[in-house]
Structures are given as C-alpha cells and as structure tokens.
Amino acid sequence: MMTPTRLLPLLALLAACATRPPPIENVVPDTPVQAACRAESRNDPAVKAVLEQLNPGNWANEQRVNHEARVAELRAYRECMRRNGAPLPGGVEAVRPL
Incomplete structure (x- = not known):
C-alpha cells in the first residue's frame, strides 16, 4: 500500500x-x-548517403550516423550559402578532423 510519505516523492x-x-x-x-x-x-546526396547507413536499434550506429548526417548537412548548407554569396552565421568555423 502506498503511504503518503512514499507517494509524495513520486508526485513531485x-x-x-x-x-x-x-x-x-x-x-x-x-x-x-x-x-x-x-x-x-537536407536533400543533399551526401546527407542521404550517410543516412542510408542508419541501423535502428544499434545505439552506437545511430549516434555515429546522426552526427555524420548533421556534419554533412551543415557542410552542404555552408556551401550553398557561399555559392549564393550570403554571409555565413557565426564567427568561427568548427574544427574538422583530418
């Protein structure tokens, strides 16, 4: 049976x-x-190619693929902005591993 002293932390x-x-x-x-x-x-072929590697249910794979997809999407976004002559947001570009 739930006493009020046990029920209070659960409610909180x-x-x-x-x-x-x-x-x-x-x-x-x-x-x-x-x-x-x-x-x-979002429709960049590099982003789609990375997302094809997704293996739902494998936590490590999901983390790696989601990170690589975000990096590829950001790279495609920045390339599009440069191509259109628009200023890029932020000040310093993130360090990319070699």
Whole structure:
C-alpha cells in the first residue's frame, strides 16, 4: 500500500517531468536564401548517403550516423550559402578532423 510519505516523492517527480519548457523568444526567421539552402542541404546526396547507413536499434550506429548526417548537412548548407554569396552565421568555423 502506498503511504503518503512514499507517494509524495513520486508526485513531485511526475510534476517535474510534466512541466513545459519556457517558450523560445526572439527567434529570427530565416531569409529566403537561408530557407532555400536549408532545404537544399537536407536533400543533399551526401546527407542521404550517410543516412542510408542508419541501423535502428544499434545505439552506437545511430549516434555515429546522426552526427555524420548533421556534419554533412551543415557542410552542404555552408556551401550553398557561399555559392549564393550570403554571409555565413557565426564567427568561427568548427574544427574538422583530418
């Protein structure tokens, strides 16, 4: 039988999990060039080739493939932005392993 002293921590844990995160404010919408480059980078052949290696259920494979897909998508996005002459967001490009 659940006593009130045992039920209280469970209710507190449930309440902590049920709270919503604060709303995101001051989000700047993408420019038309950024939106086009994001769509192009999602459909990039390199990104699709990496995602074909995904093996659901294998945690290590999922982590590796998702990371490589994010890197390939970011690379395709930056290449598209450069090709269109748009300024890149951020200041310093991430270090890439050789």
